[in-house]
Structures are given as C-alpha cells and as structure tokens.
Amino acid sequence: MGPGTTPKLPRAQRREQIIAAAIPMFARSGHAGTSLDDVAVAAGISRMIIYRHFESKDDLYRAAIRHAARHLDAAVGGELTEGSVRAMVSWASADPDAFRLLFHQAAREPQFRQDVDELRGEMAEEVHRNLAGVIDDPLWARWAAQLSLTVTIEAIMAWLDIGRPAPDRAHVRIERAVDAVLRSLQD
Template sequence: METAAQPRLPRAERREQIVAAATRAFATEGFAATGLDEIAAEAGISRAILYRHFESKTDLYRAVLDRVCERLGAAVGERPGGFTDAAVDGLIAGAAADPDGFRLLFQHVPREPEFRDFADRFGTGMTAAAHQQIAALVPDPAWARWAAKLAPVVAIEAVIAWLDAGRPDIDAAADRVRGAIGGVVSAAQHRPEPTEA
C-alpha cells in the first residue's frame, strides 16, 4: 500500500501503474472473478486511490482493454498487402511485450459478452487483412473466405501456445506461426484428385 515514505506519483503515472497492475490481475481470472481489492494490492495502493482514477471496475477494465488494443494494434500496424510476414512479426512482438494483455484480449474477453466487442473488432480487422492476401492465393472465393477466417485464429492460438511454452526462440517463432498459417492456405488451395468410378 502507498505509505508516507513512498513518493507521490503524478496522476498519469499512477493511472498507468494501476492499468498495468489491473492487466496482470485480470489476465489471471478475467473480469468477473477479479476484485478491486486484488487490483489495488497488485498495484500496491489502497482501494480509495484506485477510485480516484477509475469510477468502477468496468471503467478500469475498459481502460485496460483500450490500452491492450492500442499497443497490439501499434505492434501489428496498418500494413498494406494484408496479413503479411511483418504483421505476424508484429503480433508476436506485441504478445512478447504484453503477454498478460494478449491473453486477456484473446482468452478472457471472447467469453465476456459485455466486452467481447474489443476482441471482435481486432479479429475482424485481422480477418479482413488476411482475406486481402489470401484471396490472391486461393482462386475459390468460398475457400478464400474460409482460410481468411481461420488464419487469424491459428495465428493467435499459435502465439498463445508459444507464450505458454515459455516463449522459445523468438526469432524462430514467427517462422513457425507463418508455417501454421501456410498450412491453412495450402488446405484452402488443395484440389482433391477426382476419384475413379
């Protein structure tokens, strides 16, 4: 807890400290199972100080998700050409820089109806970017749409598995994620051999 011996932080720094602590706390159990007392303890402050910066747990959670989306969006970037190698590199870099935020956005938020729009917006953008690139590689429009919806899911799950494995060899991680996405594209391109009657 904040004591008289601790220096008083400027408002913006204190807010950032609370958001960072809340990200860690929420990433463990999600919104419903995380209490404000846990967040205050994680931040090393009192609940009263927390309420000076955020009106409610919902207000704080939205601030956390805004920050996660902003950082991950900056890492992935708006890149011409779709879901490119650089976008995959950015996705991994964003997850490495904020693993709690990445897990929160893609593991907890999709199961939280009140906040699902955060993950949905990010996923919709990834699907559109993937389709832009995959449509040029997969001639069948239905299979191109299928691959465009599946490729971001595979990428996200591959990055979460990489985080869970202890983040082995970040330089090789992007190649492996791209390989998994390549498997989706290859499956969409596959034309079965005609069977003989």
C-alpha cells in the same frame, strides 16, 4: 510525503499505472476473479484513487482491453501483413499478459466478448483485404482470413503456455501453419 502516502503523478501517468497493474491480474484471474482492492495493492495506491480514474471495474477492464489492443496495433505497425506474425510473436513474448487478456480471458467474459470479437473482426478484415488478390473466390478468401488469424492467435497462445521455446524461431513455425491454411485452397 508521509509514510503510506502515494506519490502524486500526473493524471495520465497514474491511469497508465493502474492499467499496467490490472492487466496481469485480469489476464490471470479474469474479471470476476480480480477485485479493485487487488489492483489497488498491485499499483501501490488506494481503491479511491482507482475510482478517480475509472467509474467501475468494468470501465477499468475495458480500458485494459483497449490498452492491450493499442499496443498490439503498434507492434504490427497498424497493418496485418506477412511480417505480422513475427511482430505478434514478439509482442506476445514481451507482454504475455496483455496477449492473454485480449485473446483468452476477455474472449471468455460474456460482458466483454463483443469488444474482443470486434477486434478480431477488424483483424480478419485486414487479413481478408490482403488475401483478396491472392484467392479468387471471395468466400474462400474470407474463410482463409478468419482461419489464418485463428491459427496465428491460438498458436501464439499455445507457444506462450508451453514456456516460449525458441523465441527467435517461433514465428517461422507459426507462419508455416498459416501457409498450410493458404495451401489448402490450392487445387
């Protein structure tokens, strides 16, 4: 292999390398603020290699969103339960760029907003199923599910933004905020 050449990787591994290089850039600068040349440099490859794996920057952005969503799903064990706040905080702490991409940057990008809205909708439905037995009124249960999810995501985002203080206790404070939402439904 000569100077300036990129080592040959299996296709799936190269694809993951490109996504891993793109996520922090997309999380920081968004879709419009990130060029494929920037991603190529960060990945240590040429732009042409990106096009061997992705049809366009949009395709790469969606792949990055799906990648982050899969990792979030794995972190929470595929199900949102009482322990999910701790798992989400832990995952966000380990991969803040992926968290920011999913819940901040992609949500602000008009052409990708639907992808994130679908993810949040699925998450809210999961929370709703868990609350349905606890909250009798179906409309209030749906409200509590959506608000609990929003409080959790925004609290984690704010926690990341201020520098991740007390990472071993952050989930407890966020859980208290979610508990306050649920207590608001008690008469």
